[in-house]
Amino acid sequence: MAAQDYLPLYAQIGRHVRSLILNGELLDGEAIPSEPSLMETFQTTRGTVRQAIGELVTEGLVRRVQGKGTFVQFRPMTHSIWNFGGFSDTMRGRGGIPISRVVEHEVIEAGGTPQLRLVRLRGVRIAETESIFSLDTSHLSLELFPGLDTVDFENASLYDTLRAHYGVHPSRTELTLSTVIPDAAMSAVLGETRADPALVTLHGAAFDQHDREIEQIEIVYSSTVQFNISTTLPAARQA
Incomplete structure (x- = not known):
């Protein structure tokens, strides 16, 4: 089992999305993968995905827009x-x-x-x-x-x-x-x-x-x- 598998599932999801942002695969202003998409990828519940996204919001890497989705708010140094x-x-x-x-x-x-x-x-x-x-x-x-x-x-x-x-x-x-x-x-x-x-x-x-x-x-x-x-x-x- 990979070391990452020992992390709580919400932390694995957060690490995945964070990596997409910090590696430049998702740019400032772009939408992150949707909740249903992340639920399917990680075979988990909406509550777990929302917990992961909440952590990213707290870190300042993404922002939620009511009715539209969650978007990257990270500019390269x-x-x-x-x-x-x-x-x-x-x-x-x-x-x-x-x-x-x-x-x-x-x-x-x-x-x-x-x-x-x-x-x-x-x-x-x-x-x-x-x-x-x-x-x-x-x-x-x-x-x-x-x-x-x-x-x-x-x-x-x-x-x-x-x-x-x-x-x-x-x-x-x-x-x-x-x-x-x-x-x-x-x-x-x-x-x-x-x-x-x-x-x-x-x-x-x-x-x-x-x-x-x-x-x-x-x-x-x-x-x-x-x-x-x-x-x-x-x-x-x-x-």
């Missing part, structure tokens, strides 16, 4: 390049639980000074599902931030640490947007399944409240991340 901020801050602000997995954590010499080179997979947990969004590489001066190399960044936010322990408040970034063809290792850690995807990358620097450079950054985004870019056109001149 997006970034605005004009409002780039700390990843953990952004995820918490959107109701997700930020995830960091340290890939590399080492002290290197750069320009005659010691630096922390920190490479992390970044993602978010929603309900029981985890999604990885990016591979982030940071370089930070250990002369500026002594002891930073001793911090466990799988369980601590980099920017929270800079604020709390060094009185440094990241305030702005200067970043260049480009694309990269990942090698096999990068594709594997980001979970890319397409052959030779062109991935968006940002690289540049972050600055603190005194306009001092505090971090060199390179971020390679998974192909699942959607970017929103907005522009403002100048008003037409009066004749």
Whole structure:
């Protein structure tokens, strides 16, 4: 018997529908499978299906519309390049639980000074599902931030640490947007399944409240991340 079979049936139904949403098979605004359809698929009662849907409503993944059905209310995680901020801050602000997995954590010499080179997979947990969004590489001066190399960044936010322990408040970034063809290792850690995807990358620097450079950054985004870019056109001149 599969491990999932030990779950209550309503939880199995919820996991099934949740997976359809988080995997992109059901998009924001689309109807989820009908109650009769789920009853037939899982050979269960309407009450069990409604209990499962109620859990999804509580999680904020779907909404019921009287007389019409139940619809997805989940938008893929997006970034605005004009409002780039700390990843953990952004995820918490959107109701997700930020995830960091340290890939590399080492002290290197750069320009005659010691630096922390920190490479992390970044993602978010929603309900029981985890999604990885990016591979982030940071370089930070250990002369500026002594002891930073001793911090466990799988369980601590980099920017929270800079604020709390060094009185440094990241305030702005200067970043260049480009694309990269990942090698096999990068594709594997980001979970890319397409052959030779062109991935968006940002690289540049972050600055603190005194306009001092505090971090060199390179971020390679998974192909699942959607970017929103907005522009403002100048008003037409009066004749």
